[in-house]
Amino acid sequence: xxxxxxxxxxxxxxxxxxxxxxxxxxxxxxxxxxxxxxxxxxxxxxxxxxxxxxxxxxxxxxxxxxxxxxxxxxxxxxxxxxxxxxxxxxxxxxxxxxxxxxxxxxxxxxxxxxxxxxxxxxxxxxxxxxxxxxxxxxxxxxxxxxxxxxxxxxxxxxxxxxxxxxxxxxxxxxxxxxxxxxxxxxxxxxxxxxxxxxxxxxxxxxxxxxxxxxxxxxxxxxxxxxxxxxxxxxxxxxxxxxxxxxxxxxxxxxxxxxxxxxxxxxxxxxxxxxxxxxxxxxxxxxxxxxxxxxxxxxxxxxxxxxxxxxxxxxxxxxxxxxxxxxxxxxxxxxxxxxxxxxxxxxxxxxxxxxxxxxxxxxxxxxxxxxxxxxxxxxxxxxxxxxxxxxxxxxxxxxxxxxxxxxxxxxxxxxxxxxxxxxxxxxxxxxxxxxxxxxxxxxxxxxxxxxxxxxxxxxxxxxxx
Ligand code: 4AD
Ligand code: MG
Numbered sequence: 001x002x003x004x005x006x007x008x009x010x011x012x013x014x015x016x017x018x019x020x021x022x023x024x025x026x027x028x029x030x031x032x033x034x035x036x037x038x039x040x041x042x043x044x045x046x047x048x049x050x051x052x053x054x055x056x057x058x059x060x061x062x063x064x065x066x067x068x069x070x071x072x073x074x075x076x077x078x079x080x081x082x083x084x085x086x087x088x089x090x091x092x093x094x095x096x097x098x099x100x101x102x103x104x105x106x107x108x109x110x111x112x113x114x115x116x117x118x119x120x121x122x123x124x125x126x127x128x129x130x131x132x133x134x135x136x137x138x139x140x141x142x143x144x145x146x147x148x149x150x151x152x153x154x155x156x157x158x159x160x161x162x163x164x165x166x167x168x169x170x171x172x173x174x175x176x177x178x179x180x181x182x183x184x185x186x187x188x189x190x191x192x193x194x195x196x197x198x199x200x201x202x203x204x205x206x207x208x209x210x211x212x213x214x215x216x217x218x219x220x221x222x223x224x225x226x227x228x229x230x231x232x233x234x235x236x237x238x239x240x241x242x243x244x245x246x247x248x249x250x251x252x253x254x255x256x257x258x259x260x261x262x263x264x265x266x267x268x269x270x271x272x273x274x275x276x277x278x279x280x281x282x283x284x285x286x287x288x289x290x291x292x293x294x295x296x297x298x299x300x301x302x303x304x305x306x307x308x309x310x311x312x313x314x315x316x317x318x319x320x321x322x323x324x325x326x327x328x329x330x331x332x333x334x335x336x337x338x339x340x341x342x343x344x345x346x347x348x349x350x351x352x353x354x355x356x357x358x359x360x361x362x363x364x365x366x367x368x369x370x371x372x373x374x375x376x377x378x379x380x381x382x383x384x385x386x387x388x389x390x391x392x393x394x395x396x397x398x399x400x401x402x403x404x405x406x407x408x409x410x411x412x413x414x415x416x417x418x419x420x421x422x423x424x425x426x427x428x429x430x431x432x433x434x435x436x437x438x439x440x441x442x443x444x445x446x447x448x449x450x451x452x453x454x455x456x457x458x459x460x461x462x463x464x
Contacts, residue, residue, distance in 0.1 A: 002073070006045035009088060013078045021049060021090065022098070024128060025070045027111045028063075036063050037083075038095075040072065043133055046281035050081060050089040062097055068111040069128065071099035116451055123455050123464045131289070134282035135452050138275055139440050143227070145274035146248055149267050150225050155250060158217045160210030160226040165203060168212050169363055170410070173234045174205035175243075206231035209433060210249050212365070212418055215394065218251035218429055219421050225250035227436075235459050239448040240337070240385055240438060244457040251431035257367075257376040257393040260430040261353050264380055264389050265306045267434075268351070272298045275443055282444075291445030297383070298443065301351065308353045311335075311374070314343055321347070334361045335379075340386035351382045364408050365418075366392040367430075368400055378432070382442045391432020398422040 002020040003013065013019050023042030030036045034055040039048035051074050053063045066072065076092040083089070101107045109125050119126040126132045147157065167174055210226035217224045230247045250267075252260060275283065276298055287295045309317075318329040318339055327336045335343075335354070344352050356374045359366070366375035380389035395401045401422055405412055412419065440452040450456035455464050 004044035005040065005042045005047075005049045008049050008078060008090065009045060009047055009086065011088065015078050015080055015088070017078050018075065018093075019078060019090065020073065020075045021051075022073045023048075023071070025066050025068055025072060027068065028066045030064060036060075036066075038063070038066060038072070038074075040074065041128075041133070043127075043136075046130070046134055046137075046285055047086065050083065050086055051076065051095070052079070052089060052091045053095055054091070057092065057095060059095065059097075063095055066097070067101050067104035067107065069101040069104075069107050069109055070097060072096065073098055116448070120450060120456070127454070130285065132451070134279075134285050135440065135444055135446060136454070137282050138279050138286075138444055139452060141275050141279050142271050142440060142443065143436070145271040146227065146267070148274075149270045150223075150250065153223065155223040155225050156217070156221050158210075158214050158221075158224045158226050160207070160213040160228065162207050162229065162231075163204055164207045164213075165205065166207075166212050166414075167205070168207070168209040168365075170408070171208070171234075173232045174208060175231050175233045177204045177206060208232055209247065211251070211431065211433065214249055214251045214431070215418070215429065216421060218253050218431070219425070219427065222253045223250075237459060238337075239450075240441070242437060242449055242453065242456055242458060243462075245449070245453070246436035248434040248436060249431060251429060253427050253429045255393075255430045256428055257355065257378060257391075257430055260391055260393070260432055261308065261355070261378050264378075264391065264432055264434070265353070268380070268439075269302050271439075272443060273302045276302070286444050286446075290447075291384075294443075294445035297350075304350065306351055306353050306380075307348050308355060309343070309348075310355055311357045314339075314354060317343065317347055332358050332360065335381075337386040340379075340381040341383070344381040344386070345383040349383065351380055351388075354379045354381055359404075362392070364404055364410060365394050365401075367395045367428075368404065376430075382438075384445070385438050385442050387435075388438040388442060389432050389434045391430065393428065393430040396422060396426045396428050398426065 002022045005021055008019055008021060021040060023040045026039040026041050026048050028036055028038050036053040038051040038053055040051050041048040057063060073096045074090060074092050075094045076090040079089050079091050081087060081089040108122050109128050119129060127136060163177060207230055209230055214224055214226045227248045229244055231244050283295050315329055315331050325338055355378045356369060357377045359375045362375050362377050366377050369376055376393035378391050379387045382388045437449040437452050441449050446452050
């Protein structure tokens, strides 16, 4: 077996010990003294390992033809490095070329700085770059930390379905799933297809949120969460919207809005701390190349209490700011991303928990406050990106719920199973949804959610 590069660099092998490493060439440099330096990366950590190839190697001519992207297997001994930038390196006794790059001049990932937009066109090759490698490791660290956080607190991970009939957010942004072709029902351009025949006779969509499903398990298992892909058919071409994104949705029984606001704060602190501790190498890169503030702000987030603010107060702050916003502010409007960013970046300078929004801009399931005008909702707004979390206490009172459904013109029949939860042993409960890509973007400082998910899906873009 061969050693991951990270083990070699972290000194798991003694100086002089023989190791085998396998990976891809990032760079090769030949010295006048008749030896070559090959930087080999295998994804296990940010840094490549430096391999010294002496001209006494039987295939040294091959070594001199190595270019970025070639796959090699190296057997050699661990040495203290004379050069700068690394403590340990490997002096090769053999270098086998496992896979050549057929034409180095046209290899898209040649070792130079590429724009992030350029890399997006090579979703299959960009994981070989520094930046996407670092994003991938941080993303993995965050998802492991999220599962660990909930597991340590006694939450059960519930697998909620991807195919569903429910429009959880009621925003009409569902992708339709169709078996019409299989059922030989003709499609026409005139729109007169009977969509009620979808999915073998039942109208079916891709889920926008696992919340309604996870609420059912919450009303039995008490503390649960779902973590999976969700889909939104909204035609938003922005740096924070994807048509397919991952969401973490905890749901807690016998809990109110304040309880889940605290849960969200604890979770964000826990996972940011994990990244600072476990991915210092990648974070140093982001601080150097992407956003110099990125480590400081995580350290600050971990240490300080989140600011809580009422929507109504936020409107007053925005009005008093003297700023000319593209969308005017008045009580009752939804906050746009420029409002959110002003509040988080300029007014507070840290994430904010925004609470108690007007009921008319929020989903049907949110619990009506005593004022009759607002609901027990919260969003967490982060500098640089805006909303990363949306959550609420749920309406557990059947009569109030039914009244809300009726006012919103929704059909009781469609919510019969959801209403059952309010009929049989109903309890106060609350939860939230964390947009995973927005979290990864916030933590890494990456500007666009398309660069923190392996294969971004945006309107008109689902190749690979
Ligand atoms: O605010 P949203 O729509 O809330 C829900 O779906 C609730 N059912 C969650 C719950 O209470 N269980 O979405 C939650 C989060 C947002 O705050 C945002 O971070 C992310 O999901 N999100 C998106 N991320 C990327 N692309 C999109 N198109 C997104 N839409 C929402
Ligand atoms: Mg929201």
